[in-house]
Amino acid sequence: MAQQIEVSDLTAYYGSHKAVEGITMTIEPRTVTALIGPSGCGKSTFLRTLNRMHEVVPGARVEGKVRLGDEDIYAPDADPVSVRRTIGMVFQRPNPFPTMSIFDNVAAGLRLNGRIPRSELEGIVEESLKGANLWHEVKDRLHKPGASLSGGQQQRLCIARAIAVRPQVLLMDEPCSALDPISTLAIEDLIGELKREYTIVIVTHNMQQAARVSDKTAFFNLAGPGRPGRLIEMDDTRKIFTNPSVKATEDYITGRFG
Numbered sequence: 001m002a003q004q005i006e007v008s009d010l011t012a013y014y015g016s017h018k019a020v021e022g023i024t025m026t027i028e029p030r031t032v033t034a035l036i037g038p039s040g041c042g043k044s045t046f047l048r049t050l051n052r053m054h055e056v057v058p059g060a061r062v063e064g065k066v067r068l069g070d071e072d073i074y075a076p077d078a079d080p081v082s083v084r085r086t087i088g089m090v091f092q093r094p095n096p097f098p099t100m101s102i103f104d105n106v107a108a109g110l111r112l113n114g115r116i117p118r119s120e121l122e123g124i125v126e127e128s129l130k131g132a133n134l135w136h137e138v139k140d141r142l143h144k145p146g147a148s149l150s151g152g153q154q155q156r157l158c159i160a161r162a163i164a165v166r167p168q169v170l171l172m173d174e175p176c177s178a179l180d181p182i183s184t185l186a187i188e189d190l191i192g193e194l195k196r197e198y199t200i201v202i203v204t205h206n207m208q209q210a211a212r213v214s215d216k217t218a219f220f221n222l223a224g225p226g227r228p229g230r231l232i233e234m235d236d237t238r239k240i241f242t243n244p245s246v247k248a249t250e251d252y253i254t255g256r257f258g
């Protein structure tokens with residue numbers, strides 16, 4: 001089911017400010033691709049162009065193409081809401097609906113698709129919570145509020161909510177940056193399991209994390225102060241971390257800048 005994402009010559013603006021420029025890359029299905037690079041080089045902006053979340057910011061726009069399999073997600077007849085269902089997103093801070101129950105948090109996206117029989121809904125909620133490695137911790141308190149969970153559990157709840165609508169792709173914007181080391185490891189293990197079914201793109205500031213969880217790594221950098229971010233190189237993670245082709249990549253991963 002998971003398909004390749006093909007990005008061609010993508011440039012993203014906030015009003016007249018060009019945040020990233022000329023990005024061309026192929027994201028393979030059922031792999032984890034890490035986006036790394038110094039602050040402000042446009043990793044999060046680029047990530048949000050992959051499911052049409054970028055244009056939610058007033059004045060923001062995109063040039064270039066993004067294809068998921070055969071589908072041009074920016075085609076005039078493409079529906080952004082359905083694009084976001086197919087290409088789900090997990091944010092930096094866990095953002096469950098705080099007063100909504102654990103069950104209803106997972107069911108929220110499904111209910112937007114229309115009425116689903118209760119038994120079917122229960123099955124999908126259970127399967128999604130299992131998929132997010134959270135089921136055993138919450139199965140006896142499904143009707144407690146989402147906010148009653150720890151930060152790490154809330155993030156896994158958000159992942160369960162994202163996978164409940166059966167997306168093809170999961171975009172993750174620094175999903176562990178608000179979590180403690182144990183919860184971070186739980187999410188990293190989960191990413192390793194989820195890639196069997198989903199294509200995953202993750203923005204991370206943590207080099208060890210990129211090296212641990214990803215198959216491919218894309219290094220972004222600024223062309224200069226006040227200039228837009230660019231893709232400098234993308235390759236197998238092992239290659240990027242042991243023998244990158246570009247000096248700026250090596251300088252960044254060895255901590256010489258950024």
Ligand SMILES: Nc1ncnc2c1ncn2[C@@H]1O[C@H](COP(=O)(O)OP(=O)(O)OP(=O)(O)O)[C@@H](O)[C@H]1O
Nearest residue numbers: 014017019037038039040041042043044045046057
């Ligand atoms: N909502 C916004 N409105 C206007 N400009 C924005 C907005 N969000 C980001 N930018 C600008 O776009 C550029 C890229 O920002 P972005 O957040 O994508 O970079 P990043 O690489 O993800 O940074 P960080 O690692 O610090 O999160 C920056 O110049 C930033 O100031």
